[in-house]
Amino acid sequence: MSKLLTVRDLVVEVPSRRMKIIDGISFSLEAGQTLGLVGESGCGKSMTCYAVANMLPRGIERTGGSIEFERDPSKSGRAADPTIAMIFQDPTSSLNPVHTIGYYLESALYRNQGLKGNDARLEAMRLLERVGIDRAKSRLRAYPHQFSGGMNQRVMIAHALAAKPQLLIADEPTTALDVTMQAQILHLLEELKAETGMALIIVSHDLGVIARLADHAAVMYCGKVVETAPVADLLQRPAHPYARALIDCMPSIDPADLEPPVPIPGSVPLLDSLPKGCHFHPRCSRATGECTALFPSPSAIGRVHEASCYHPVAA
Amino acid sequence: MVGFILARTFRAILVLIFTVTLVFIVLRLSGDPAQQMLSDSTSPEALAAFNAKWGLDRSIFEQYLFYVANALRGDFGISFADGREVFTVVSERIPKTFALTVPAFILSLLIGIPAGIIAAMHRESAVDKGVMAGAVLGYSIPNFLLGLVFIFAFAVWLRVLPSSGSSTWRHAILPVATFALYNAAAVARFMRSTLIDVLGQPYIAAARADGVPNIEIILRHALPNAAIPMVTTLGFVAGGLLGGAVLVEPVFAWPGLGTGFVNATSTGDLPVAQAMVLLFTAFMVVINLTVDVLYVVLNPKIRKQ
Structure with a gap:
């Protein structure tokens, strides 16, 4: 299968405040596939979409990295880019x-x-x-x-x-809707994807939405992608403590599951005062001295499964 | 829609009745017209004759009933000052005032709306700052003062335009310019802020994301939304022009309603002053009614309910 979209080391900044909203993220998407972007509010999910769709708001600019589309060889200029x-x-x-x-x-x-x-x-x-x-x-x-x-x-x-479109970007498409409506809209998106063969980027803070629609997921935290994995892998074997924490704080409706949801301690740091090293370390129970020094580079956990963590959660 | 207009019209009539009453009372309380019109040395017999002639010796309630009954028949009495019918005195001034305010209104739209749009489209640029500096200047100078500045510059110093009177169209240029500049500044400022507000709405960002061309964004997507609050402002501007006539017309000795009203109140010509206040109120009521109707026409959220 061909890559429809390849994003490499994307950096998005507010130049007037020298603040990085997105700090060097990379991901790719194959034609007809669905990528889920997941994370708490303010982690840069929407800005990633706006950057890909080339519609960043006033005062916010892409300052680094590349966004490449698979081009239609029969056309030239912008018309050759996928819709x-x-x-x-x-x-x-x-x-x-x-x-x-x-x-x-x-x-x-x-x-x-x-x-x-x-x-x-x-x-x-x-x-x-x-x-x-x-x-x-x-x-x-x-x-x-x-x-x-x-x-x-x-x-x-x-x-x-x-x-x-060859690519539909859905930025929190169901967040403002009530639950029955959410299910209907998700169902509609599933159908349309199958029917038209379009690729989909779906943004949500709701892992349930991601689990239902996405083939592959990227977990974002403070403008960085901390883990990418096939959705099933991510849900069953999350490697990054943040991904693990996101899964643990989801309430379950299974009556056999007696474990209460576990909230993530602390709150998302402000973008202009990010902690050094791994941005998640102040909220992480596995953090060591190493984590406070340098942001970990992504390491392979499995096939097409990567996490940026010095102490990944064992499977 | 028809029901809405009927309801608003009924309300407009109530406003007029209320105004007639209020004006009648206030003007009667503001002093004895016989003493204002006649000299201090007038004999008591002459004063009594004057009062009897104009019905001022009757009770205020009787005077009010007579006044309302006559006004409904279009009879607003006789001017104390020159003995002519008030209806004639006032109606011959109406076209004079319209000859200033209507061109001034159109001109302030023709200048203010494009200036505001250009400033909003080039927000924070030199163009925007230039337009807004001009607007603040135009808006902060009181219009009668601006009139005096114009007279000094164009009539006294350059000697290219007449300073007072209304015999030719050239006489209208300075008063119209005075009116238009002040109001164009107000329109430009409001157009800019309204359009900037609309351009920040999510549906504009969505339209841009769709690749709608910029000119179409402004004309088809932003302006129809900006027009809704603009109509209200333009109502204020139109009303302000009529009120401003009282300040601007005397500066240019323009024989319109404004000058007439100033003369009538200063000489105590009650019937004329009364009829003019009523006329001003009627204009305001018509303007407000127009604003209400346009608001419904432009805003689908109200129209469809």
Whole structure:
């Protein structure tokens, strides 16, 4: 299988404050595969997505590393890069309140596929039906405020599909939704991935979401990737103490599992006052003197399983 | 929509009735018109005759009822000052004031809106700082003072424009410029801050991520949202122009409602002053009604409920 996306030593900074938000992360993604980015709030998951989609906000810049896409040899320039679409955490505020759902979808269809008029309307209806919104014809005239968050997320997904993306980036797509809606949206993403063969980067702080959708996962902490592994490996044999702690603090609904969730002590350090060495050492029970000196480089734990830790948790 | 407009119209009428009453009382409390109009040496008989002629010897309640009843028929009484119908005195001044305020309003939009958009699009740049410095300057000079500066510069010093009167269109240039500059500054400042606020919304970032061209982002995505709060501000600007007429027109001896109102209050010409306040209130009520209706037209969140 070919690599669709290769990110090497990516560095993203706030130049005005000389603060590194993302500090040298690397990962790759194969066509049709799903990568999960997991970690606590503020660890740089979303910024990684924005950097890949080339939509970093004002005042934040990519200052190092490379982001390479597999290029289509039949095209040149930017057109040769794979199409990327993105969906966001809060779908309702990501939709323009003065435009109808129809305008939103039809203008995207025009931009991406050159469809106009009736063709665009029919395709917009088909997309809405595909993402599970019924009475599509009348819904095209509706405004975002008339829809629930879950429906708006479906609209965003329909809009992303209009671009026929080879890569869909989903930044916390279910965080703002209620639980039943979460399950439906995840199911929809699974279906669409199988149907279109697009690759997916899914960001979540919820390991359950990652476990369900991702093939491969990268655990992030303070702007660094601390562990990468196939999802099953990560859940069963986490090597980095932080990954282990994330799994331990998930509540279980299995009645046989009597162990209470264990919270991670302390809190995420601020980016402008990161502890030296391994950024996790102040919260880590396995930390030694070595951990406070130098950030550990990634070492192989298994096949395609790496962790940046001097004292990985034994399998 | 129709129900909404009817409800607002009913409220507007209530506001007018309230204003008529308030103005009637306040002006009656502000001094005896007979003493203001006639000299101190007037005989008591002449004073009594004056009061009887204008109905000022009746109780204030009777005067009020007469006034309201006549006003409903379009009869606002006779001017104390020159004995002409108030209706005529006031209505011949209306076009004069509109001749200043309407061009000034249009001009302040034509200058203020593009300036605000350009400043917002080039936020924190030299262009933005230049535009905003100009706006702060225009906004902080009181408009009557700006009028005097213009008279000094263009009429007294350069001698290119007339300083007072209204006989030709050239007479309108300085008062319109005075009005427009001040209000263009206000419009530009508000346009800029509103647009910057809208451009920071997630749906704009999402549209940019989609590759929507910048010009389309501004015109189709940002401005329709910015227009909603802008309409409210433009209502204030339009109202401020009419209020500003009282300050600016006398500076240029422009024979509009503003000058007329200043004259009527200083000479105690109650019927004229009263009718003018009522007219100003009616303008404000119409402006507010327009703002309310436009707000509903522009904002789908309100329209669809």
